[in-house]
Structures are given as C-alpha cells and as structure tokens.
Amino acid sequence: MRLLHWTMAGLVLTLLALGFVMTQGTLGGAFDLATSFTLYQWHKWIGLLVLALWLPRLVARGATQAPAALAGWQGRAARAAHGGLYVLMLAMPVTGWLATSASPLHLPLLVPLPVLGPVALPDLIAPDARAYALLSTAHEILAFALIGLVALHVAGAARHALVNRDDTLRRMAP
Amino acid sequence: MLRNSVVLCAASLVALALAPLSPAAAAAYRVETGQTHIDFAIGAKGYPVTRGEFHRFNASVAIDAAAPAKSQVAFDVAAASIDTHAPLLDDYVRGAGFLDTAHHPGIAFHSTTVRQMNDRTVELAGNLSLLGVTRPETFRVTVTPEGTAFRLVAQGEIRRSDFGMTGGLPLVSDTVTITVSTLALAQ
Numbered sequence: 312m313r314l315l316h317w318t319m320a321g322l323v324l325t326l327l328a329l330g331f332v333m334t335q336g337t338l339g340g341a342f343d344l345a346t347s348f349t350l351y352q353w354h355k356w357i358g359l360l361v362l363a364l365w366l367p368r369l370v371a372r373g374a375t376q377a378p379a380a381l382a383g384w385q386g387r388a389a390r391a392a393h394g395g396l397y398v399l400m401l402a403m404p405v406t407g408w409l410a411t412s413a414s415p416l417h418l419p420l421l422v423p424l425p426v427l428g429p430v431a432l433p434d435l436i437a438p439d440a441r442a443y444a445l446l447s448t449a450h451e452i453l454a455f456a457l458i459g460l461v462a463l464h465v466a467g468a469a470r471h472a473l474v475n476r477d478d479t480l481r482r483m484a485p
Numbered sequence: 486m487l488r489n490s491v492v493l494c495a496a497s498l499v500a501l502a503l504a505p506l507s508p509a510a511a512a513a514y515r516v517e518t519g520q521t522h523i524d525f526a527i528g529a530k531g532y533p534v535t536r537g538e539f540h541r542f543n544a545s546v547a548i549d550a551a552a553p554a555k556s557q558v559a560f561d562v563a564a565a566s567i568d569t570h571a572p573l574l575d576d577y578v579r580g581a582g583f584l585d586t587a588h589h590p591g592i593a594f595h596s597t598t599v600r601q602m603n604d605r606t607v608e609l610a611g612n613l614s615l616l617g618v619t620r621p622e623t624f625r626v627t628v629t630p631e632g633t634a635f636r637l638v639a640q641g642e643i644r645r646s647d648f649g650m651t652g653g654l655p656l657v658s659d660t661v662t663i664t665v666s667t668l669a670l671a672q
C-alpha cells in the first residue's frame with residue numbers, strides 16, 4: 312500500500328508537471344516538434360501506468376485498515392478528498408486516452424510493453440475535433456481539481472503530523 | 486592469329502565510324518557517401534521547422550559536363566534509416582501514418598531529364614517513388630566543380646499527400662522540403 316501510494320504520488324506529480332510543461336510548446340514555440348512529441352509520449356505512457364495501477368491500488372486500500380476517521384467536518388473532508396483522489400486517478404487517464412483517441416491527428420497510441428514490445432491501444436472513440444477540444448478541456452479542468460485535492464491532502468497529512476501530533480503520517484512513511 | 490587481328494582492326498574501324506553517331510554516355514561518378522546528406526525539413530503548426538535525414542542509401546551519378554542534359558542521377562534510400570534526432574518520433578514516422586516502412590522499405594528517385602538553367606544550376610526531373618506511388622518531381626540542382634569532382638546540392642518540395650502520406654495533417658504540414666547534397670568524384 313505504502314509502495315503503491317508513493318509510486319503513484321510520484322507518477323501523478325510527474326504527470327502534472329509534464330502535462331503543463333509539454334502543452335506550453337504549442338503556444339510559445341518553446342519546444343521543437345521532436346521534443347514536444349517525446350514529452351507527450353512519456354506523459355501518455357506514465358498516465359497509462361497510473362491507470363494500470365489504479366485497480367491494484369483500490370484493492371490494496373480495501374485490504375488495509377485505514378486509520379479511524381476524525382469526527383466532524385475534518386473526517387468528512389478527508390473522506391471526500393480521498394474519494395475524489397481515487398476518482399481523479401481514474402478519470403485523468405481515461406479522459407487523456409479519450410482525448411488522444413479523438414485527436415484529429417489520429418496517431419496510434421503505442422505502448423512499449425516489456426517483453427511484448429510495442430502494443431497499439433485501440434481508439435476509444437472516433438477522431439473528432441470538437442470531441443477532442445471538449446475532452447482535452449475536461450482533462451485540464453480535472454488536472455486543476457486534482458492539484459486542489461492533492462494540496463488539501465498534503466495539508467491534512469501535515470496537520471496530522473504537526474498539529475494533532477498523531478502517527479497518521481508516520482504510517483505512510485516510506 | 487592474323488585473322489584475329491584483321492577482325493579486331495575491322496571492329497575498331499566500325500567503332501570509330503559509329504562514334505559520332507552514338508555520342509559517348511555521360512561518365513559515371515563515384516558518390517562520396519561520407520559527404521552525402523539526404524535531408525528533409527517539414528513545418529508543423531506552432532513549432533519551429535523539424536529537420537531530419539536518411540542515413541542509408543545507394544546512389545549513382547553520371548555527369549556529362551559538356552552536355553548536362555545527358556547526365557543521370559539515381560537514389561535509392563532506405564526509408565527506415567530516418568533520423569530526426571528523436572528516436573520516439575522516428576519510430577512513429579516509420580509507422581503506418583507516415584513512411585510505413587514495413588510495407589514500403591524503399592524511397593527512390595530516378596532522373597528522366599536534366600535541363601540546364603545557367604552555368605551553375607540545372608533542373609533535374611525524375612520519378613519519385615514513395616509509399617508505392619511513383620510521380621514526376623523536379624529538383625533544382627546547384628553544381629559546383631571542385632577539381633575533377635562536382636559538389637551537387639539538389640533541392641525540391643513535394644506534397645506528401647500526393648503519395649498518400651496523410652499522417653499528422655493538417656497540424657504537420659503537407660509540404661516537405663528535400664535537400665540532397667553530395668560530392669561526385671571522377672573515376
């Protein structure tokens with residue numbers, strides 16, 4: 312659970328950073344096509360890795376005894392934030408994959424699997440400029456929601472450690 | 486013995502007599518591989534120009550300096566040897582939307598006519614084969630003598646959609662500028 316938690320935390324933060332950095336290229340010409348392409352590629356692969364880890368993550372969560380929830384609004388906020396994080400960790404890769412499928416560029420989504428070699432993932436929907444605009448906007452808005460929840464989550468963890476002085480954070484120490 | 490010499494003599498005479506009628510073919514030159522570059526440049530919306538080159542090829546060049554129109558050029562290029570300095574992008578471009586190298590391993594250009602524009606420039610017309618489609622295309626070639634050798638720089642533009650290459654359109658532009666520079670050495 313801890314390993315999964317910190318792996319996914321690292322992956323998601325990388326994805327957020329990569330996502331915002333790579334999309335700058337098309338605006339100000341910050342990157343050449345090759346660099347931008349490479350960044351997008353890595354973004355998609357890491358994002359799909361998060362997708363692949365999502366179910367094991369949920370199973371691990373179910374199998375772990377979570378610390379007793381705080382009473383009152385703090386407990387409700389924590390439950391909502393955790394639920395939101397799980398939803399977004401699924402919704403982000405799914406909207407990303409959908410947006411990639413809908414892209415008018417219609418490039419195949421190749422994933423370099425170990426041993427098996429590159430595998431082309433199927434398009435979830437047909438290419439369509441409007442669907443792409445919609446889905447990439449959804450992906451972006453969800454990314455901001457994710458940042459908000461991560462901030463809340465970190466604040467909550469910090470409060471446990473610094474204000475409440477309980478061992479909630481220590482449980483997750485790597 | 487004597488008979489053989491007579492036959493040889495006669496053959497030489499015939500050859501001499503025919504010479505003015507069938508002008509000597511353009512001389513074959515050796516293409517200096519290390520000084521040959523098959524480059525391309527392509528635009529994409531919002532990005533600076535993307536450049537790349539093909540590394541593996543076979544080329545033959547025959548030049549007749551006195552009668553440039555008799556010169557001939559042929560290039561056979563291995564499509565999979567594409568290099569944009571980004572391996573991930575190369576893999577993509579080798580794929581189905583672009584070069585489809587699994588089905589079309591070769592790109593070829595064989596000249597048909599050479600027209601002299603001025604003393605340094607010729608217009609090279611020929612057939613370009615790409616993705617199984619063969620079309621006439623022209624290149625403008627600047628010719629610079631270097632001793633007995635010639636430095637040739639050919640440049641032309643093609644529309645990749647003419648050959649059925651539609652990957653990345655319209656973000657990645659249809660027009661591709663091709664520049665081939667080579668050093669042709671007299672043999």
Ligand code: HEM
Nearest residue numbers: 326327330331334355358359361403404407408447451454
């Ligand atoms: C947890 C997983 C993911 C996170 C946190 C994430 C995050 C981001 C962020 C922050 C952006 C920049 C948003 C913007 O400014 O437009 C972005 C863009 C993008 N992401 Fe993801 N992403 C994830 C998964 C994926 C996956 C799995 C794919 C594809 C298979 C994908 C494809 C894209 C694409 C194509 C864009 C560019 C959209 C555009 O052109 O505006 N993402 N992502």
